[in-house]
Amino acid sequence: MSNEKQQIVFPNVTGYLYAGLGTLANVQREYNKEVKRAAEQLRGDRLVPTYLDFYYSKLENYRTKYYNFNSLAELEKEIIELKQFLFQLRIPCSISGRLKNYIAFIEKVRTFIYDGLDPYSINDELGFRIIVGSEAFDSEDTIKQLYDVANNVISFFVINKGYQLVLPSPPNELGFRPQQYSKIYVPKHSLIYPEYSRYVKDYFVKPKKRGYQALHMVFLNRQGLTIEVQIRSFASHYHAKFIATHELHKDERYTNHPDLTQAEQQKLEVVKVQYDPEKVCLKSYYSKNGNTLDLIGLSETIRDPFNNFFIG
DSSP states (O other): OHHHHHOOOOOHHHHHHHHHOBBBHHHHHHHHHHHHHHHHHHTOOOOOHHHHHHHHHHHIIIIIIIIIIHHHHHHHHHHHHHHHHHHHHTTTTEEEEEEEHHHHHHHHHHHHHHHOOGGOOOSSSSEEEEEEEOSSSOOOHHHHHHHHHHHHHHHIIIISSOOOOEOOOOOOOOOOOOOSTTOOOSSSOOOOOOHHHTOOOEEEOOOOTTTTEEEEEEEEEEHHHHHOOOOOEEHHHHHHHSSHHHHHHHHHHHOOOOOOOOHHHHHHHOOOOOOOOOGBBBTTOOETTEEBSSSSSSSSSSSSSSOOOOEE
């Protein structure tokens, strides 16, 4: 780790979670003010932005463009329209939408900055997840069905809605070992239409190392918001949820492990938000059996702000 990385320090958000500011929107507003002050102090008289300037601008972008009623209402409307569109295909699908929770978003922005990546390449603040089919194991037929839905979804957003496809960042966490996950079906090639293929991360053809499979794509809507769409088969969704475990991925990224190198441990200390759930004091929280529940994913979600649909 370079000396520059060792000096990266992000203002602590925990105190604002405990301060009784009323709502998460107030927490974001007050915390961003502190980040802005810290950025100005670090920059001094220089014109070149510091890492805290980028941190502030990305958090402020989240607060003003994504964490607001209009953005969430727009996403909910799109889910309804997409449901109606997919109903015509007569393929079983479930659809859900979400706003990336605040704490996970902060940690992701910090990680990108720490690794020297552009935090504005993060584009999954808003997202859909579409699960196709109902078979416990994938086959040539279920995969063909999945790609058929994916091509139609892309056409829906690009042609019907006038959205733009965004080029994705390179796939990550490759190194899949097929002998370890013998029940995973890996197609020989992608069935995404050629004109769309470069815009799609295809983890079915190239699964992640723990066998995670999905199609990832990002759209830019007319309001300038990016929306990530994940499409999974029923089998790959089960594997992702209970075997590949997204939570395990997050743990490896953000929590302590005895086998981490010193550099990795230092990184975690910088990017992770440390907090006591029982001390969180916001209107959207309550304590049940000693656990703090909330609407944004600090601990456990008590409801999804969007409806879930099933198209039979």
